[in-house]
Amino acid sequence: MEVRKIVLIVCDGMSDRVVSSLEEKTPLEYAKTPNLDKLAMIGCTGVLDILSPGIPPGSDSAHLALFGYNPEKDYPGRGAIEALGANIHVNEGSLACRFNLSTVVEKNISEGVTLIVKDRRAGRISSEEAGKLIEYLQMKLDSFSGVKVKIIPNVEHRGILVLEGGELNGDVTDSDPHEVDSCVNKCEPLTNASIPKAAEHTAKIINEIVKSSYTLLKEHEINKSRVERGLPAANIILPRGAGVVKKVEPFIKVWGLKPACIAKLALYRGVARYVGMDVYDVPEATGTVNTNVEAKFKKAVELLKEYDFVFIHIKGTDSASHDRKPLEKVNMIEKIDSAFKIIMDKVVTPGKAVVAVTSDHSTSSELGIHIGDPPALVIYAPDIIADDVKQFNERAVLKGGLGRVKGVDLMKILLNYACRAMEYGLKPSRESRVYRSTECSPLVI
Amino acid sequence: MEVRKIVLIVCDGMSDRVVSSLEEKTPLEYAKTPNLDKLAMIGCTGVLDILSPGIPPGSDSAHLALFGYNPEKDYPGRGAIEALGANIHVNEGSLACRFNLSTVVEKNISEGVTLIVKDRRAGRISSEEAGKLIEYLQMKLDSFSGVKVKIIPNVEHRGILVLEGGELNGDVTDSDPHEVDSCVNKCEPLTNASIPKAAEHTAKIINEIVKSSYTLLKEHEINKSRVERGLPAANIILPRGAGVVKKVEPFIKVWGLKPACIAKLALYRGVARYVGMDVYDVPEATGTVNTNVEAKFKKAVELLKEYDFVFIHIKGTDSASHDRKPLEKVNMIEKIDSAFKIIMDKVVTPGKAVVAVTSDHSTSSELGIHIGDPPALVIYAPDIIADDVKQFNERAVLKGGLGRVKGVDLMKILLNYACRAMEYGLKPSRESRVYRSTECSPLVI
Incomplete structure (x- = not known):
């Protein structure tokens, strides 16, 4: 039997809610998408509860x-993913956070x-200046x-903080409050931390680093010069998304x-x-949209x-x-649709492959945030x-x-349409009970 | 971003099956419900597997x-809920049962x-007489x-039995057989009791209490007087719904x-x-329907x-x-619909809130029992x-x-439509990874 290959196209945050400026339609409804509509016509559709x-x-x-993969079990925290995306090697067992160089006042x-x-981004400081400040901090x-x-x-205001040695735990709150005019958050163990003692220890170290970064950076020559030039000082690092690399x-x-x-982008390259x-x-x-x-x-x-x-x-x-630009989203969707003719x-x-189009999550172009509405999904197989x-x-x-x-079931569904899914109960290979494998361990007589 | 408030309306047992006396329609289909239909028209609908x-x-x-809440984990037993509903304080770790004062014969x-x-209700004995009998038993x-x-x-024939001290377990059968002309059930540990020894111990105590209650009550003056007046004697207590309060x-x-x-009603107030x-x-x-x-x-x-x-x-x-009164149910549904204009x-x-209407379970008005059919659900958000x-x-x-x-996912779905759901992976607060919190613990330098 001929197995099929699989193409998975993820249009990030493409699904949305109704938008009042788009005649109460969603951007995807409002956009003209003849090629994706064709796929829907010959394929099968539904919605995808990405996590729950x-x-x-x-x-x-x-x-x-x-x-x-099950994120509850396999998610190593954003810091680890970003590090991988930036091709920064982090040892297994180390704790990684993302951080921003930010601007704070007392x-x-x-x-x-x-x-x-x-x-939160210190005026989107250049990679060059940020690099020097971070080098100084590291020293x-x-x-x-x-x-x-x-x-x-x-890149720019972004960085990775890595802690190595001792028992560390990623179940701590972010120092970054995620909003301007909020105070820098004291890093604390989550109430349901998996290893409470290690989380407490980790939080303490992160708080010390954040405080020291402020003491060190506020007096730095580069920041003095930035302030003279009317730019915000990059006077603190604010870690978030702690996780132990596994x-x-x-x-x-x-x-x-x-x-x-x-x-x-680094994040997606990191997960991959x-x-x-x-x-x-x-x-x-x-x-970007360009x-x-x-x-x-x-x-x-x-x-x-290959x-x-x-x-x-x-x-x-x-x-x-x-960016809360529904029309820009419509244009982007139409651009994707037009290019999608190549895949068609x-x-x-x-008719040689299985093709799926979906989003990793819905994003509201009115609210400007990720929302929990299940994104649209279409799957085609011959x-x-x-x-x-x-x-x-x-x-x-919806119909x-x-x-x-x-979401976690999508791969199994695609594997099935690719004629690669193994019948439950069969055990031809020691490696997998999920996919058909032609590998065999020869019995020597 | 403006978050929304949430209104959840639970019409107990409103969903049903087809009823032959209602032209093979369900009471909700048969009823005229212009306001609820309007909500369905502008909202999104589905069915809710309340438990499974x-x-x-x-x-x-x-x-x-x-x-x-997950009932498998968080359900403390009906007794505990009823006690709370009646504003009766029960200590954590105690075992609570509901009981009825009932009438039995040898x-x-x-x-x-x-x-x-x-x-089962001893002729719906008055609260006054029941109170005296129970006081005597307690003594x-x-x-x-x-x-x-x-x-x-x-109230009336109803009471709460509380056991305190030692290791107790709610995984025991009810003494109440739930049907007349059945024998009083010997309380026994469930075969899959979570703590078999404690369940055995608990069952033994409950059986002793039930037997003693009969010995004590059958000779009581009040019961003698009731029998003289042609009323059924309230000569036993029959516990049911044991659970350890947590x-x-x-x-x-x-x-x-x-x-x-x-x-x-007490039960709903108790869960709340x-x-x-x-x-x-x-x-x-x-x-009631009135x-x-x-x-x-x-x-x-x-x-x-507020x-x-x-x-x-x-x-x-x-x-x-x-009560197996489909037409009375239809009238009640129409009354709810008419009043629902206030919510509309x-x-x-x-357009400031999320509104959901559903039932806690379906109840068949032909069979007179709770059924496992998933109730209808409608959610509105702007x-x-x-x-x-x-x-x-x-x-x-169904479409x-x-x-x-x-059922257990409903709150997450409502939180999402209320723009309050937190993005998975963010950790701004130690308390919750589910809802957006503006609380912060200021880092003191």
Whole structure:
């Protein structure tokens, strides 16, 4: 039997709610999408509870679920994923956080002096200046209470904080309050921390680092110069998304598929690397609404020769939503649809592969946030039973034949349509009870 | 971003099956419900597996699930809930049962003499007489095998039995056979009791109390007088619904919502108190089909000023079903619909809140029992994607856009539509990873 290859296209945050400025339609309803509608017509549709009904996923946990991993078990925290995405090596067992170089001012409160966040990105400080400030911090702060501290610059205001040694735990709150004019949050163990003592220890070290970063950075020459130039001082680092780095079973072992990823941004490249995908980029891709989607789809067609599974990530739909620009989102969707003709012509029409299009989460382009509404999903396979749905949008797919399925089940469904799913109970190989494997261990007589 | 408040209206046992005397329609289909239909038209609908497909919920476990608690983990047994509903304080770790004062007669069987239940409510004995009998029992029975016994009167034939001290377990059968002309059931540990030894111990004590209650009550003056007056003797107490009282995380901590409950009957008030809701009543409410639904909805509108979450319980639909009166149920549904105009005008039209209408379980008005069919659900939010469903009834919502969701997920879905759901992976506060919190613990430098 001929097995099929799989193409998974994730249009980040594409699904939405109704938007009043779009005649009470969603951006996907409002946009003209003849190619995606064609796929809906010949395929089967539904909605995807990425994590669980009502829960707004983060992009990292969402992609883990879409790749068939259980985030409750396998999510290593955003810091670890970002580090992987930036190609920063972090040892297993180390704790990694993302951080921003931010701008804070002092404020007197009854307990003493606290710090109020005025700019979470320190005026989007250049990578050059940020690099120097972080290098200085690293020089001054190399260990705390026997824990080795690594402070690593990423692009612009972004960086990775790594703690190594001793028992560490990622179940601590973020220092970053995620909102301006809020105070810097005291890092604390979560009430349901998995290892409470280790979480307490971790929180203490993070608080010391945050406080020291302020003491060290506020007097730095670069910040003096920034203030003179009328720019916000990058006078603190604010960690968030702590997690202990761990390893998961690689995608090829879990699903028996050789996987490739086409994505521009670090986070998505990080999740893909975390599960062991080969990560590709196309020079024309930008990770914004100006990206060249056609180039990505062409690359996917090319990679399908070598790989069994090609994942394509497109970010612009989410960025437009966070910027609360529904019309920009509509345009981005139409651009994706137009480019999607390549996939229709080269993959769908020849009928050799399974093609799925969905979002990693819904993003409201009115509210500017991730929402827990299940995104629209369409799956095409040559022998799939098409439902009655003739358009690809959130409202039309509510009547879809796939119904309401869970994100973590998507891979199993795709594997099935790819004729690769193994019958439950069979045990031809010691590695997997999920996918058909032709491997065998020869019995020697 | 503006968050929304939430109104949850539970019409007890409203969903049903087809009824032959109603032209093979369900009572909700048969009833004229222009206001609820309007909500279905502008909202999104589906069905709710309150506990699990096919399982008929009890009203107490059903409400726990609707409030987002897992009954498998958090259900403390009916006795504990009823005690809370009657404002009877029971210490954590104690075992509580409901009991009825009942009427039994002796019967010889091969093993000896047993007791046959003739009236489970002892002719609905007055609270005054019941109180005296229970006071007498309490005086005579204050402890068994080192376990302190509390026998507390409630309204009419109802009471609460509390055991305190030693290791107790609620996994025991009911003494009450739940049917007349059946014998009093010997309380026994369930075969899958969580702590078998404690369950055995508990069952033994309950059997001793039941036997002693018969010995003590059958000779009591009040019963002699009742028999003389031609009334059934209240000559035994029959415990049921044993459970060890425990504490759960309060609703406000779980969901970040300040909650209020409007309910008349003890059970619902008990579940609401158990999860830490403020419980309100309206004088015009009766807990029967004669209740004043309008008064409840007006109270809800008023409470929405102070509370984030208002739960309204309406009982009449269930009572009419248990009484096997489909037409009375239809009338009750029409009364609810007519009163619902208040919610439409004051809550839905201003577009400031999320409104959900459902049942805690389906009740068959032909069979007179709770059934495991998933009740109809409708949710309205200002930016929700409306499905094609234009009527609110069990048949119409089968095509609803929410599909088939689980009771325990409802709160997460409502939180999401209220723009209060937190993105998975963010950790701004130590208390919750579920709802957005503006609380912060200021870092003091």
